[in-house]
Amino acid sequence: MNGMLTVRAAEPADCEAFAEIYRHYVETSVATFDHDAPGIDEWSARLEAVRAAGRPFLAAEDPDVMPGVLGYAYLGTYRGKAGWRWTAENSIYLRPEAAGRGHGTRLLQALIDASDPAAVRTIMAVISDEVPASIRLHERAGFTEVGRSSGVGFKFDRWLGCVYMQLSLADD
Template sequence: MIRAATPDDAEGIAAIYNDAVANTTAIWNEITVDAANRVDWMAARMAGGFPVLVAEADGQVAGYASYGPWRAFDGYRLTVEHSVYVAAGFRGRGLARALMQALIARARAADLHVMVAAIEAENRPSITLHESLGFANTHTMRHVGQKFGRWLDLTFMELHLDDRPTPM
């Protein structure tokens, strides 16, 4: 089930986030967070008019997704960057796809124009998922990050949410 996140989901969201911090290059942070941090993060997202969605499976938070500003300048207001994460034990069940489809639908309903993905270049499952959802690979920046004692490359992908010829 995909639904809007609530503060009661913060512990589950923090656990998924912290696993990605500790064990993957999906998140380039090195510091874990607690549930209070995720409550504050959700409140800030929602105050900005941005969704935070969770995938609930087997009675627990199995994944989450959100989008927020691409850049902090007025000219970028119709472009957002998203994130999607699924708990290790729930991967391969289609939850990331379901979260992304719901997130894309929310972005279209909000009259946004472009959704951006910034993905660690060796994360083939994420790149493949995004390609299957219509995202196009726009560029890979080499050695722009570091984690686990190695340089990381960042692949940018974009999805045009509509075909309007000019901004509204």
């Protein structure tokens, strides 16, 4: 089931694939509350910002499923204030044809393994409460639910809630 998944550091040439993958979720699902998909330039800027912060941005490939990038994961900014700089929010997306093969589990674990606990003490996942597969994915990776909010996002003419999950990388 796992195929020949390869996980590597993302490169600028991958940004077109990231834009395509994410666009699918923006247009068809509530996995993201974005209404407009970011373009390649915005993905390039995101990749640069994640790298500049010393955090991982990974690309996944499996030629048994399809040629090229089939998924990505990265640790982005959480809340954008100085006091939160040791906390990151993860983002992980796969092309729909890559789902159900264990690739999400392996990609998320690779992201956790690539994280430097000196730079990132805590990883937060903010997940639509209507995407139980993502909640289960994070639970399998060791995240614990730390809260829920209802009616905080609006998409496809309805109000949506979030599940907040946390993984500590540092020993306190």
